[in-house]
Amino acid sequence: xxxxxxxxxxxxxxxxxxxxxxxxxxxxxxxxxxxxxxxxxxxxxxxxxxxxxxxxxxxxxxxxxxxxxxxxxxxxxxxxxxxxxxxxxxxxxxxxxxxxxxxxxxxxxxxxxxxxxxxxxxxxxxxxxxxxxxxxxxxxxxxxxxxxxxxxxxxxxxxxxxxxxxxxxxxxxxxxxxxxxxxxxxxxxxxxxxxxxxxxxxxxxxxxxxxxxxxxxxxxxxxxxxxxxxxxxxxxxxxxxxxxxxxxxxxxxxxxxxxxxxxxxxxxxxxxxxxxxxxxxxxxxxxxxxxxxxxxxxxxxxxxxxxxxxxxxxxxxxxxxxxxxxxxxxxxxxxxxxxxxxxxxxxxxxxxxxxxxxxxxxxxxxxxxxxxxxxxxxxxxxxxxxxxxxxxxxxxxxxxxxxxxxxxxxxxxxxxxxxxxxxxxxxxxxxxxxxxxxxxxxxxxxxxxxxxxxxxxxxxxxxxxxxxxxxxxxxxxxxxxxxxxxxxxxxxxxxxxxxxxxxxxxxxx
Amino acid sequence: xxxxxxxxxxxxxxxxxxxxxxxxxxxxxxxxxxxxxxxxxxxxxxxxxxxxxxxxxxxxxxxxxxxxxxxxxxxxxxxxxxxxxxxxxxxxxxxxxxxxxxxxxxxxxxxxxxxxxxxxxxxxxxxxxxxxxxxxxxxxxxxxxxxxxxxxxxxxxxxxxxxxxxxxxxxxxxxxxxxxxxxxxxxxxxxxxxxxxxxxxxxxxxxxxxxxxxxxxxxxxxxxxxxxxxxxxxxxxxxxxxxxxxxxxxxxxxxxxxxxxxxxxxxxxxxxxxxxxxxxxxxxxxxxxxxxxxxxxxxxxx
Numbered sequence: 001x002x003x004x005x006x007x008x009x010x011x012x013x014x015x016x017x018x019x020x021x022x023x024x025x026x027x028x029x030x031x032x033x034x035x036x037x038x039x040x041x042x043x044x045x046x047x048x049x050x051x052x053x054x055x056x057x058x059x060x061x062x063x064x065x066x067x068x069x070x071x072x073x074x075x076x077x078x079x080x081x082x083x084x085x086x087x088x089x090x091x092x093x094x095x096x097x098x099x100x101x102x103x104x105x106x107x108x109x110x111x112x113x114x115x116x117x118x119x120x121x122x123x124x125x126x127x128x129x130x131x132x133x134x135x136x137x138x139x140x141x142x143x144x145x146x147x148x149x150x151x152x153x154x155x156x157x158x159x160x161x162x163x164x165x166x167x168x169x170x171x172x173x174x175x176x177x178x179x180x181x182x183x184x185x186x187x188x189x190x191x192x193x194x195x196x197x198x199x200x201x202x203x204x205x206x207x208x209x210x211x212x213x214x215x216x217x218x219x220x221x222x223x224x225x226x227x228x229x230x231x232x233x234x235x236x237x238x239x240x241x242x243x244x245x246x247x248x249x250x251x252x253x254x255x256x257x258x259x260x261x262x263x264x265x266x267x268x269x270x271x272x273x274x275x276x277x278x279x280x281x282x283x284x285x286x287x288x289x290x291x292x293x294x295x296x297x298x299x300x301x302x303x304x305x306x307x308x309x310x311x312x313x314x315x316x317x318x319x320x321x322x323x324x325x326x327x328x329x330x331x332x333x334x335x336x337x338x339x340x341x342x343x344x345x346x347x348x349x350x351x352x353x354x355x356x357x358x359x360x361x362x363x364x365x366x367x368x369x370x371x372x373x374x375x376x377x378x379x380x381x382x383x384x385x386x387x388x389x390x391x392x393x394x395x396x397x398x399x400x401x402x403x404x405x406x407x408x409x410x411x412x413x414x415x416x417x418x419x420x421x422x423x424x425x426x427x428x429x430x431x432x433x434x435x436x437x438x439x440x441x442x443x444x445x446x447x448x449x450x451x452x453x454x455x456x457x458x459x460x461x462x463x464x465x466x467x468x469x470x471x472x473x474x475x476x477x478x479x480x481x482x483x484x485x486x487x488x489x490x491x492x493x494x495x496x497x498x499x500x501x502x503x504x505x506x507x508x509x
Numbered sequence: 510x511x512x513x514x515x516x517x518x519x520x521x522x523x524x525x526x527x528x529x530x531x532x533x534x535x536x537x538x539x540x541x542x543x544x545x546x547x548x549x550x551x552x553x554x555x556x557x558x559x560x561x562x563x564x565x566x567x568x569x570x571x572x573x574x575x576x577x578x579x580x581x582x583x584x585x586x587x588x589x590x591x592x593x594x595x596x597x598x599x600x601x602x603x604x605x606x607x608x609x610x611x612x613x614x615x616x617x618x619x620x621x622x623x624x625x626x627x628x629x630x631x632x633x634x635x636x637x638x639x640x641x642x643x644x645x646x647x648x649x650x651x652x653x654x655x656x657x658x659x660x661x662x663x664x665x666x667x668x669x670x671x672x673x674x675x676x677x678x679x680x681x682x683x684x685x686x687x688x689x690x691x692x693x694x695x696x697x698x699x700x701x702x703x704x705x706x707x708x709x710x711x712x713x714x715x716x717x718x719x720x721x722x723x724x725x726x727x728x729x730x731x732x733x734x735x736x737x738x739x740x741x742x743x744x745x746x747x748x749x750x751x752x753x754x755x756x757x758x759x760x761x762x763x764x765x766x767x768x769x770x771x772x773x774x775x776x777x778x779x780x781x782x783x784x785x786x787x788x789x790x791x792x793x794x795x796x797x798x799x800x801x802x803x804x805x806x807x808x809x810x811x
């Protein structure tokens with residue numbers, strides 16, 4: 001190496017540049033020029049979506065009292081899929097009355113074993129209709145069929161199977177205590193995992209002997225209405241499960257209905273706070289699963305190639321529409337350059353496009369509103385001085401698609417580091433000592449989920465004890481199981497769903 | 510700054526086996542249909558090292574093998590020929606003669622294959638003999654016993670010596686991953702082999718079970734990628750043993766495409782060491798071209 005080069009790189013170092021870049025930094029791996037995968041679309045011919053859907057109240061589909069309807073859009077094509085009823089206070093009142101009647105007349109009178117039979121039956125019927133449900137989930141919500149087929153639907157069925165098993169064992173779950181059901185539960189779920197969130201809500205509620213009024217999100221109501229068909233076909237007693245569709249106003253009617261005993265909400269922290277305020281002093285029980293800004297910490301002794309895969313699963317799973325997404329990458333300085341290089345290579349192989357294609361890794365952003373929100377955050381990031389990187393892969397012209405995005409050169413005070421973006425956008429920060437990593441990880445109003453990557457077991461436990469979050473994954477990310485409790489610290493929520501812990505919010509002692 | 514950067518092989522690159530298996534299973538979900546399938550089947554055919562490594566091998570059998578290698582399926586003369594035939598050193602001359610002018614390479618195992626349990630000078634002689642008989646490629650085995658002892662310098666020096674003995678011939682280094690057992694060992698052996706001058710790294714002899722597996726192959730491909738990033742030099746990859754079905758071959762190609770990219774998707778940089786894979790690929794190609802499956806009886810067993 002010539003003297004001038006050496007001098008230059010020495011200057012760089014003294015100027016605070018992290019390290020001289022490796023001599024082959026300009027080497028490019030080419031993933032696109034040869035052997036492109038042919039389209040492999042999942043056939044949706046056998047799937048039937050009606051033009052119009054009504055509320056499911058007291059075991060039957062009924063038209064909304066005010067006769068108003070809203071439209072559900074396929075985010076990948078921007079085409080209207082169907083109309084669905086807009087719930088008003090009258091509809092909600094009907095649903096709550098039906099749920100109350102079912103609770104008092106039938107459901108609370110059944111033995112746990114009998115309730116369990118119904119829930120097992122629902123679980124089996126979800127499995128039987130798995131392909132149909134997966135396809136609808138992808139059409140309505142834009143998520144890739146690979147995920148709705150392999151994650152959403154099987155996990156939803158697993159939740160029903162799991163809680164069906166608890167129905168007749170509640171007395172053993174809480175030895176020495178007498179668990180009793182609450183009554184009518186109002187449940188409001190988000191659009192990121194429509195059927196799965198429904199399962200998280202309805203399965204424990206039914207197992208513990210409660211009846212429910214559930215409102216799916218206004219951008220993804222279809223699988224909930226298909227689930228209503230399953231309840232009907234399963235012969236579930238009328239009124240035990242009621243589904244009222246609509247937007248925020250409908251949800252507010254459920255929250256404020258005087259005859260509801262419990263509210264379970266999954267969604268944004270902003271709405272969570274409104275709900276908490278409005279039910280203060282009413283005696284209604286409450287669980288909230290809210291936002292997150294999950295730190296994903298990679299130590300330099302981590303298995304780097306597997307960590308890269310874990311980072312991809314943490315932030316690009318479901319287009320980043322995941323409350324527990326690992327949206328803040330914290331990587332130890334020594335391996336940062338190498339890791340970011342590998343991450344960029346990996347991002348080149350992500351296929352963004354038709355949610356129904358079996359090879360699609362990243363589908364469509366769920367709605368126009370969310371798409372615009374993500375775009376505005378990309379602008380904010382650039383204006384804050386962060387360096388943006390997007391993969392070079394093509395995205396479809398129509399529909400709401402966003403390329404997977406990295407931001408480097410960010411600081412803790414940036415909005416893109418502090419606020420939940422809920423899209424395929426990752427910020428990358430470096431750290432030097434474990435203390436610094438933990439401090440940065442905890443410096444957020446959220447505390448839902450986090451990840452730690454290291455080859456050293458003791459470091460996993462030490463870090464895990466110091467991070468304030470409800471879930472911590474080690475050497476993996478975004479793994480879910482019905483037996484495992486899930487929930488947040490701080491502004492990420494109250495209460496736990498899943499596992500034995502998920503029974504508590506639906507019981508009184 | 511030193512240009513020569515040989516890593517400290519006593520350091521271990523951490524590898525998480527569960528993570529590797531998950532990555533493989535995700536890559537296996539790629540759905541290869543229609544034109545991309547036909548293209549990949551033909552590509553896989555052109556990447557085969559058509560192999561016979563038995564004590565009972567005869568010249569007649571090797572000649573048969575070569576004629577299959579040259580023209581895998583007579584009714585479709587436009588199909589690509591396989592990349593190479595792979596034989597024992599004493600069959601190299603026969604194969605070389607049978608393949609003259611065809612573009613099919615002759616590969617020979619050497620270095621006291623498959624155990625490698627011999628003195629270095631014997632291994633060098635074995636190698637020089639195969640090269641003098643006309644081998645274009647040498648498939649050597651590493652001394653697994655020395656590796657497991659932690660004698661990494663020994664492994665490095667041995668490979669470097671064989672590489673020298675190869676002269677113009679390409680060197681493939683067989684790690685025998687079934688005997689190394691852990692993925693971290695696989696990674697370390699790959700790194701040693703590449704730094705010592707291997708042109709290809711290869712999973713297995715085919716004599717030990719398990720032979721090639723996809724997790725092992727993925728770890729080796731990632732080692733090749735890192736080596737390329739560090740040095741700018743490409744190294745080839747050859748999974749060998751146990752790959753019998755066209756579907757598995759396509760899965761391996763997906764691993765290569767999404768780990769190393771398009772540049773490695775040629776017989777120059779990727780090979781399958783296999784014997785029965787050829788006929789399954791042919792069956793699938795005929796199915797794709799004609800729409801119907803032929804019985805296995807229509808494909809010659811060589």
